[in-house]
Amino acid sequence: MKNHNNNNLQIAAREYIIYFLVFILLIVLRRPEAIFHPEFWAEDGVFWYQQAYKIGFSSIFMPENGYLQSISRLVALISQPFPLSFAPAIFAISALTVQVAPIAILLSKRFEDIIKNKYARIIICLIYVVVPNSFEPNINLTNAQWHLSLVLFLLIVSDSYKHSIIEYTTIIVSALSGPFSILMSPIIIFEAYNKYKLMSINKYIIALACTFIQSYFLIVSMVKTRSTENLGASIKSFATIFVNNIFIGGTFGRLGKPFILSIDNHVYVFFVFLFVLIVVAFILGSKVYKEFLFFSAAIIGTALVSPMVSLTQPQWPLMETMGAGDRYYVIPIIAMNIGFLVLAFNKNLIIKIIGIFMLLIFFLSAPFNFLYNDSPYKNIGFYREAMLFYKSNPGTTMKFNEAPSGWNFYLIKK
Template sequence: MKDPKALSQMEDVQNLRGTSAISSHFILANQLTVALIVSAISVFILYLRLPGLFSNPQFWAEDGTIFFEQQMNIGHSAIFIPYAGYLHLVPRCVSALASLFSAAIAPTLYLAAAMLMAAWAALTLSLTRASLAPVFALTLFVAPHSGEVFGTITNVQWILSTVIPVIVLTESPKGYLSQLNQRAYILFSGLSGPFSALACPLFLYRLFWRRDRHGLWVSLLGMSAGAVQLYMILKDHASSSETRAPLYVAIALLDRWFGMLAHGWRSDSHITIALTVAFGALVAVAALEGRDRRLAIGMLLFCGAIMGATWVKYMPGSMANHFDLPVHGDRYLFAAKTYAIWILILGVTSLRPSMKVLSAAALVVIPFNYSSHGHDWWRRPPLEDKNWKEHARLVDEGIPTLIPINPAPWNVAIPGSMRQQ
């Protein structure tokens, strides 16, 4: 017979394991509940920044001229066609699904998909193990911005990419479903923009920093997506022989990054230049002094890669003035401004009182820049009604048509052939 004392000890161990499992499930369920609430609030903030768009959905730029038009004219094989030198998996999937329905509701479906992707980004961010993950998710859509990345599948890549460094540079989530979600997120976001190629150093770092199974999946999926996108980019690349102004473009990008947060416009005076330099220096110091130093530095490096790629694209002489006006190309600065806000939030958690005060003061200043020089950096202006539904009737009937969309003079050309399925 077995020793009664030993049997009692075994029962105690089993009871402890059962209690531990129940406690673990309870914690995971609680985290998911918090994440769902946070992501819902985050998407509601985004909704507030898009007045009029939901009552009258409209195509924006490549939504119509590339994704809708190529889906209608080419069919599902369009998913393999690169645009701007790389693949766009998420927008192509959305356009393929939307093609199953009437063209009249296509803008509505595209808008719904863009909001769903924004919600996915906020939820995935909130479920990471970053120390302030819920706060990051709540502030994902609060940076002063022209709004061009909001409510459109064309620019959803800029939102999705923002979460990549947070996934890579934080510990693996404990729940298996959360791990699967992160892997899917890395794959879809990685094949929907050039950012997986830019993040390859971070993926490589994760491979050696945390050699767990999930970390291996994240690194391999990210680097695989990055390799595909890098191949597409190099294949599409054409060198320019124009006069270059690299320093000018670099300074303009840095000004757009920190100047918009510091004073709300381009730095064209000694005072605004000083404010921009001070704000940038404060963000750099906060990255070193605040909580989650690895994550903060990683976000700055990822921003540097985005700025570097943008610099390479726009430094030819004829394009060097593209960033002179803050309303131009603001999508390139979305992640950079968002990371600056997150790093300042981390700076508030610093052990140094002076860093806490300076970071908090900088965060208080930012909302005052939502309106500057007669421009609203909080609400995206409503899009002009192009009478899409009337034109869409011709698309459904297979009649050749040229449909105007936002912004003018963009349009969608449908030759009138049968809808491709």
């Protein structure tokens, strides 16, 4: 009997490793140059690396866009002992590690009791990996906070009966990377209340403490760092953003762009259809799915109230375009497609057919949206510039270009 159990554990471990490696491979294949020819992206050089290089450890306490971004700061500090030419690779590997972390948690034993169907968890991981309209957060340290928000959510809603320094550290870094712990605070409180008699609630206390820290920085610095440009809000713009970027962008991806042009006069119909499907999925879904949908709604709601799409133009009209600020839509898109999975597993035949149909659209469109061929990541020759900097004399000031076009930063050789 003991040998039989050991064999089952070995098989389960082997399956876990195989699935995990396949998902890592898929993530890398969507934009292989991110790993094989890494470059700094936007804030990577301008804020994280430059400030770590100039200021050192104290840079970790500097908020950006109204909140602490600890993961980006930490990786920038870790990269300092290495030559500058190594930094983009360190950033990329760190971003990839963060991106695969939700998969590691979902496939682990701690989620077996929450989502009992193993294949449902695999489908959710596949949705996460091939999600369209999502180039910004893919293997990108600046946007790694979005993946860490999923890590935080999964750790909060899953049961943990053993104290773990690794888990606590992960919660702290995740909660102090972006404003997501603030949006998640009702879920943290709800989970703590339901579990305080059954298990230690240390992780919830730690998460809430980090939430208070982020809230402080948000209150103190938000006005100074967020865009003050007019939103350009309207009811039609609201519906169009949801339809174009979440419903069509999250199912058809780039295949839906021609379709968007033809539905302008019927956008409310598609919005209502999406709304009804999500409400039904919310009613039928598990407690954890309801919590995830709440978190997703908080993300898109906050993004609409205080977006960072433009510093010079009204923002909602820009957000109507598929792909504009796609980081805001990735988690709502994942939540929507998991909702379709909830419908597909329902016993009611009509609901099941609708769920399967929507998932088929998503997965049949996935191959056409797999590669980020139209993303603005380009080889800008950073390695050559870094080598020149390495050979330069102390006191030399050099300018470094990075993607996307127009972003650059300066370093003074120490």
